[in-house]
Amino acid sequence: MLRIDLEPQSHITKADGELARDRVLALAAGKPVCVLLDITGVGSVSREAVTFYSEASHVAAFALLGGTAVDKVIAHGLRGLAWPDCPARYFVDEGEAMAWLKGYC
Numbered sequence: 001m002l003r004i005d006l007e008p009q010s011h012i013t014k015a016d017g018e019l020a021r022d023r024v025l026a027l028a029a030g031k032p033v034c035v036l037l038d039i040t041g042v043g044s045v046s047r048e049a050v051t052f053y054s055e056a057s058h059v060a061a062f063a064l065l066g067g068t069a070v071d072k073v074i075a076h077g078l079r080g081l082a083w084p085d086c087p088a089r090y091f092v093d094e095g096e097a098m099a100w101l102k103g104y105c
Helices: 014-028 047-054 069-079 094-102
Strands: 002-005 033-038 059-065 088-091
Touching (some): 002 014, 014 033, 014 047, 033 094
Parallel strands (some): 002 033
């Protein structure tokens, strides 16, 4: 299981998404992996960044974690774009997110 924490108030760009995708692929080492993506307090995530996150083909499941109304809007916007062919769900509680991910890992 991998955790990616996005910086609060940051604006996630294509380069950020590419870096995260490369890290996920390297750490997965060809095996399916579950990812907890913490978007709490993020200012924005570009469509190009989502494209790179979605190309992490070894992701078994994505849990999106946030805590504000803006986080929820961002998460639902992200889920409306091209994601890997895997389950993705938004959570406000980290424990619930981890429990859900464990069902896929």
